[in-house]
Amino acid sequence: MIKAGIIGATGYTGAELVRMLSVHPDVELTVITSRQYEGTPISDVYPALSERCELVCEAFDTKTFCDRVDIAFTALPHKIPMDIVPGLLEGGVRVVDLSADFRFRNVGQYEDWYQPHTAPEISEQAVYGLCELNRDEIRTARVVGNPGCYPTTILLALVPLLKAGIIKADGIISDSKSGVSGAGRGLSLGSHFCEANESFKAYKVDGHRHRPEIEEVLSAAHGADVEITFIPHLIPATRGMLSTIYCTLADGKTEEDARKALAETYDSSHFVRLREKGAVPDILHVQHTNFCDIGLASDPRSGRLVVMSAIDNLLKGASGQAVQNMNIMAGLDEKAGLY
Template structure:
């Protein structure tokens, strides 16, 4: 049986490189094309020497016709706006598309445009499926276009959505305090991500204005059936990869810790990439490094009565490339864990 032909468009960014790394080891996929506008013509191993002997491809230019000719599925690891320019042509050529930008994550066009830019193919927003795999697997399996979730939203929504749907938390008290490694800012260095400014530093950023806030709000509101606004504060920490989120909320009247535990176990007991940490155990980014796992812990503060939810993911894997491949697996009927079942490093 012929393998699925996959293209990674924008393969030289960090998320693109993770896609390449995962796809070359996928049992059901041939990685047939990798593209880069800036580094077209270069052998991939010269850009990422760690993949020498694993990837014997040179970067092509990011041309829609070339991608359509050489692939059955395209992963768009492109900046916002670049994806929306390319997706319609690929879909029209019969490809299925997983977009890692924000261009197809929103149902609400106005919310997207308020935080990004005018949308050039807004007619596709309703057809696109939000690719949070553990929550929307049935819709993903039937989709041609996936809006792969952002890393922060993944880390916040996975622990929180089941509890919101079950009515166990007070929707007016949601606060998400999140920390990310520097790779979440992308490969292009800036004054704020330069080593000298990040090393020995720990700081919040984009407080009250981060673009992932409306993405989180939209999905919480859909789950709740009413408008929900979360207070979301991201922080940059001096490590390469990893993301830890701590979410604070009041429990609903009559709700307690056993109900929280039962709700999460019911939602994720069979989920291959969710690991629930009962008994107040805290997730650690070290334990999910390089994997597609989301580790979730929880505790109730006896003094304040607040529920404290905790999650840890690798921002480049479960927060980007790994979840994108998990989406592809669901779309094409592969084992959900295919290509993603590497055993984590214990250290």
């Protein structure tokens, strides 16, 4: 039985981790922390967890935490994990980090978009936790940087196509849309009901910090620099994410070639579902699951390929993928505790 702990258990992603790990067949959830709710039962913060998890939120202390866990999930805002993770590693604990702190191999890119990094040596050794594409590295990793939600939709759709030479690397555009829970549990005007309900808008059109994360992975897959146009949108839904990606087929390649490349890549991947020809992914069909649904369409007149990818942003885009990473790290069934 694996002993797991969650640092930052009361945000949306932390609460999803509590929900899944408290009923995981191979895990004992031993400790949860929250600075804001120290001393409060998690079931008081989230009544839906009543009789599922009665742990009390604690203040984080490195030594007492490490004494009780084998693996830690850091569900914290960017910048905080980089100060905590070194102590966890010294205490013999493996880590799945849900922030951006350990997603970048190029620490300079992280610093350009976030802030100075205080643990660059760990970041350079961390494994990017895109489960279906990095399983071998994840198995032996001490630190896994859990991918962002937007990058998960885009990378699962595009990496196999770039590697197989099905699409051209230039001119890729991703029109991506997310439910409001992607903004987190903290209060902000833009996520208030009256502001988000019946609203549909683009945001951060001049540069979203998920773009360099996406480009770093695509460039590694292609073997040369890849730049994309990535425009996120906020939709009036609680959860769910859909990326509609426009790219150009390589000379002589067809939609069927793209479908074959994706099918071969994900043949043994339970959580990636390739939709049949003519069917399109729908966020309604992936909500509350760890699935990523991918669909394809093409325009023979222009040579354009449209790739559509849908996930639940809180699960496959965050906590579900984090549990999947833990399963791989621990040598468990990849599907354990997930659906």
